[in-house]
Amino acid sequence: MKKNLIFVGAPGAGKGTFSAVLTAEKPYCHISTGDLLRDEIKRDTQLGRSAAGLMKAGKLVPDEVVAAMVESRLAQKDCQEGFILDGYPRTVHQAELLDAVLTKLGKELDRVVLFQVPDEVLLQRLTARESCRKCGEIFNKLFKPSKTAGVCDKCGGELFQRPDDSLETAKNRLKVFYEQTLPVIEYYRAKGKLFTVTALEREQIADLIRKELY
Ligand code: ADP
Ligand code: ZN
Numbered sequence: 001m002k003k004n005l006i007f008v009g010a011p012g013a014g015k016g017t018f019s020a021v022l023t024a025e026k027p028y029c030h031i032s033t034g035d036l037l038r039d040e041i042k043r044d045t046q047l048g049r050s051a052a053g054l055m056k057a058g059k060l061v062p063d064e065v066v067a068a069m070v071e072s073r074l075a076q077k078d079c080q081e082g083f084i085l086d087g088y089p090r091t092v093h094q095a096e097l098l099d100a101v102l103t104k105l106g107k108e109l110d111r112v113v114l115f116q117v118p119d120e121v122l123l124q125r126l127t128a129r130e131s132c133r134k135c136g137e138i139f140n141k142l143f144k145p146s147k148t149a150g151v152c153d154k155c156g157g158e159l160f161q162r163p164d165d166s167l168e169t170a171k172n173r174l175k176v177f178y179e180q181t182l183p184v185i186e187y188y189r190a191k192g193k194l195f196t197v198t199a200l201e202r203e204q205i206a207d208l209i210r211k212e213l214y
Helices: 015-023 033-042 046-056 063-074 092-105 119-127 167-190 202-213
Strands: 004-009 029-032 083-086 111-115 129-132 138-140 194-197
Touching: 004 015, 004 167, 015 029, 015 083, 015 111, 015 138, 015 202, 029 033, 029 063, 033 046, 033 063, 033 083, 046 063, 063 092, 092 167, 111 167, 111 202, 119 129, 119 167, 167 194, 194 202
Parallel strands: 004 083, 004 111, 029 083, 111 194
Antiparallel strands: 129 138
């Protein structure tokens, strides 16, 4: 089994969705820097307060800040069997910082899975996306609606739209992805680590990933 993974792709490409699919099947620890940052905001920490404005504008949080969060998470016990880094690294500098951390922890990266989705689909998905306040389950008003509007199928919690999923901010996040994260993809392609998934159907994507990794 390929156990140490990075999921890379534009916002809305499905990194979070397929992280959830895989962690339900294998003992990966799931590290989403976006989730870690949103948790800091929720707890109203100093880090959270400094990140909130940047996130709301669709800009990246400074490399050193996210790198430190990832390092402490990767060192924890539950990441020994494998990890999925979801949304990190997003700049070449972050990728270099990650290399150093992995060497320090004696871990090796096995695969970088790239999710490729057309821009029009991404914008539709992002602006129609809803998440559960209680359990984090992700729904989509267009593609995967909850049975009752505004209510989570899984736990009955309240659904909400992320503040950075407005059309304007979503467009900005895409721009940031093309400017700052495309070079990261080339970085891993050159290392021979990249596996690209271009399918759009959920089950087809899951099967392609399983075949490559398990
Ligand atoms: P998405 O992949 O859908 O854009 P995320 O939840 O991964 O959503 O990220 C939300 C926001 O959190 C980003 O727009 C950015 O402001 C911040 N963020 C997340 N990961 C990173 C990272 N690796 N480096 C810098 N900022 C990040
Ligand atoms: Zn829920």
